[in-house]
Amino acid sequence: MLDTILHHFREDRTQRHLEKLLRASAQKFGYDDGQEESPKAKRGKVQALSKKWWPEHKEMIRSFVERTADDGQLLVAHLRKQLLESKSKAAAVVSKKHVIVGMGGIGKTSTAKWYANKYEGDYEQILWIDSEGRSLANSLGKLGKKPGVVRDEWSSFEEFVAAIYEELSGFTCLFVFDNAERFDGENGLRTILPRAEDHHAIIASRNHDWGHANEFGRIPTFELGVFTETECLSLFSVALAQCPSAKPGTEAEIFELGAELGFLPLALQCAVATILKSRRYTVASYLERIRADRKSVVWERV
Numbered sequence: 001m002l003d004t005i006l007h008h009f010r011e012d013r014t015q016r017h018l019e020k021l022l023r024a025s026a027q028k029f030g031y032d033d034g035q036e037e038s039p040k041a042k043r044g045k046v047q048a049l050s051k052k053w054w055p056e057h058k059e060m061i062r063s064f065v066e067r068t069a070d071d072g073q074l075l076v077a078h079l080r081k082q083l084l085e086s087k088s089k090a091a092a093v094v095s096k097k098h099v100i101v102g103m104g105g106i107g108k109t110s111t112a113k114w115y116a117n118k119y120e121g122d123y124e125q126i127l128w129i130d131s132e133g134r135s136l137a138n139s140l141g142k143l144g145k146k147p148g149v150v151r152d153e154w155s156s157f158e159e160f161v162a163a164i165y166e167e168l169s170g171f172t173c174l175f176v177f178d179n180a181e182r183f184d185g186e187n188g189l190r191t192i193l194p195r196a197e198d199h200h201a202i203i204a205s206r207n208h209d210w211g212h213a214n215e216f217g218r219i220p221t222f223e224l225g226v227f228t229e230t231e232c233l234s235l236f237s238v239a240l241a242q243c244p245s246a247k248p249g250t251e252a253e254i255f256e257l258g259a260e261l262g263f264l265p266l267a268l269q270c271a272v273a274t275i276l277k278s279r280r281y282t283v284a285s286y287l288e289r290i291r292a293d294r295k296s297v298v299w300e301r302v
Contacts, residue, residue, distance in 0.1 A: 052120070054127045054143065058113045058176075065235045065265075067111060069222055075100075076115045082220055083200050099180075099203040099210035102224035105266030108204035111224065112176045115202060123200075125173040131203075132179035136187050140164065161192040165199065172198045180205040183219075190215075227265055232258040235265075236283070239272040249283025257287045 069078040079098050100108045116126050130139045140161055144151065147167040151160040175194055180203045182188045194201055203210065203219075210221050227235065236254050240247075249257075261267040271290075275281045281289070 052124070052126060054125065054146065056128075058116060058128055060110075060114050060117045064110055064114050065227070065231050065238065066114070067107065067224060067231070075111060075222060075224075076118060078222070079115055079202065080119060098201070099205055099219055099221045100224060101205050101208050101210065101221060103206060105264050106224045106226065107265040108206075108224060109178055110265070112178065112202050112204050116174060116176060119174075122172065123174045124171045125168065127173060127175050129175060129177045130179065131177040131187075131189070131205075132181060133187055135179075136177075136181075140192070158191045165194050165196060168199070169196055170198070173200070175199060175201045177201065177203045177205075180207070182207050183210055226263040227258065227268065228263070229255055229258065232263055232268060235268055236272060239276065243276050245279065247282045253283040253287065257283055257290070260287060260290055 067075040069075045071078070073081075082098060100111055102108050116123075120126065127143060129136065129143070137157065141151070144160060144164045147164065149160065149163045149167055151157070155163075173194070173196075177189060177193075180189055182205075183190050189203065208221070208223070210219050233251060233254055236249065240249075257271060258268060261271065271286055275283065275286055
């Protein structure tokens, strides 16, 4: 009887709240004649996303240099270890949220991309959420349309997001919240982070205030800095090895260029890309151009 009534309301997703009220009332008075479906049983009814990556495949940077965590372990491997070990804990979700913090151009998004590509085979869905300002709500709103979740006028944003996670229950998912602004407050992630056992989340943010205790426990925070000289040399070695015709440059020249660019990963990756693409630049000539351009800018300002 109850399922027959609910069938009519399911046809219109704007009645989600009414369905919940009806089921709660039926259970209260002992009229619930059905059982809640398990995530495994529900999978056959869920319209999975048409592609594994959403909204698009985030390819790895060819010249990516793996960074190390504070304990000396490779950062991406450390992230994976944390995510896997948390599954055996009673409150497994507490250590499934990992924050990569640092200034712009430091490699936060690149690290998240590398992790997602390296462990792609361990996830059925990889979902990239642009989380800066209004992009957070817009990105989640677009994601909700894929499995058919529509926010009605009675639902809060948190309830809408919870409905998305419910539709994806039973699927192993990786959610990447890129350029997240904060944990609490406006555009914060506190009330909308996934909580399911098989939903992992990685957060890339410039904000450092993520490691405090909360309902998720203590969220591990990995801080990225500028490249070390070793990482700078590794970047050029990996990238220039892909182009045999490119002139690698001496270690001294690479270190000098690194110092000129403040060892900022993004600036150095741009330098490598320019050297490889143009074919007319060497490390030394590119360094000369950078210095000449800087002098001209100074003279213009004077």
